[in-house]
Amino acid sequence: NAGVTQTPKFRILKIGQSMTLQCAQDMNHNYMYWYRQDPGMGLKLIYYSVGAGITDKGEVPNGYNVSRSTTEDFPLRLELAAPSQTSVYFCASNPIGVSASSYNEQFFGPGTRLTVL
Amino acid sequence: LAKTTQPISMDSYEGQEVNITCSHNNIATNDYITWYQQFPSQGPRFIIQGYKTKVTNEVASLFIPADRKSSTLSLPRVSLSDTAVYYCLGVTTSGTYKYIFGTGTRLKVLA
Numbered sequence: 001n002a003g004v005t006q007t008p009k010f011r012i013l014k015i016g017q018s019m020t021l022q023c024a025q026d027m028n029h030n031y032m033y034w035y036r037q038d039p040g041m042g043l044k045l046i047y048y049s050v051g052a053g054i055t056d057k058g059e060v061p062n063g064y065n066v067s068r069s070t071t072e073d074f075p076l077r078l079e080l081a082a083p084s085q086t087s088v089y090f091c092a093s094n095p096i097g098v099s100a101s102s103y104n105e106q107f108f109g110p111g112t113r114l115t116v117l
Numbered sequence: 118l119a120k121t122t123q124p125i126s127m128d129s130y131e132g133q134e135v136n137i138t139c140s141h142n143n144i145a146t147n148d149y150i151t152w153y154q155q156f157p158s159q160g161p162r163f164i165i166q167g168y169k170t171k172v173t174n175e176v177a178s179l180f181i182p183a184d185r186k187s188s189t190l191s192l193p194r195v196s197l198s199d200t201a202v203y204y205c206l207g208v209t210t211s212g213t214y215k216y217i218f219g220t221g222t223r224l225k226v227l228a
Contacts, residue, residue: 033216042219042220043161043204043218048215059217090161092216108159108160111159
C-alpha cells in the first residue's frame with residue numbers, strides 16, 4: 001500500500017490564483033481530513049469527510065472547498081489564493097470501525113508546502 | 118471535544134525518561150486520549166491511545182488517572198531521534214470523529 005499520497009509537494013502561487021491540492025489513499029478508509037500547519041504552530045482542521053459524497057467544515061474552512069466523489073480521493077480547492085494561506089497542508093485518513101467504542105489512528109500524508117506571494 | 122493543555126516545550130538528555138503531562142478537564146465519557154509525534158517536515162504519527170489506567174506499547178506508556186482530567190505520556194530512555202513535537206488530543210468516538218490538534222509540546226533531546 002502507498003498509504004496517503006499528496007501532490008504536489010511544493011507550490012508557489014500568486015495572489016488570486018486558484019489550485020487544487022490532491023490527496024489519495026489506498027487503504028479503503030472511510031474518513032479523510034485536511035489540515036493546515038503554519039510555521040511553529042499546531043495543525044488546524046480545514047475540512048473532513050466521513051465518506052464519499054459527505055463533507056463537513058472544520059475549524060478554519062474559509063477560503064477552501066472540498067469534494068469527495070470516491071472513497072480514495074479528497075481534493076482541496078483554493079479559489080482565490082491569499083498570503084494568509086501560506087502554510088503546509090496535510091491530508092489524513094483513518095478507518096472507522098463498526099463499533100463506536102473503538103478508536104482508529106489517523107494516517108498522514110507527506111504534506112504540500114504552499115507559498116502565496 | 119476535550120480542550121487539551123500541554124507544556125510548550127521541554128528539554129531532556131539522552132537516556133533519561135521523559136514525562137509529558139496533558140490536562141483535559143472537560144473530557145467527555147466517549148473521548149479517548151491519544152498522542153501523536155511529529156518530526157520536522159513530516160505529518161504527525163500515532164504513538165499511543167488510551168481510555169483509562171495505563172497503556173504500554175513498544176514506544177511509550179500512557180498513564181490516565183481515574184478522573185481522566187489529565188494524562189501523562191512517558192518515553193523511556195530517550196535518544197536524539199526522539200526530538201519532535203508531541204500532541205495530546207481527545208478524540209470523541211460518538212458523532213463525527215473530529216481530531217483537534219493543539220500546539221503540542223516541543224521536546225528537545227540533548228546529547
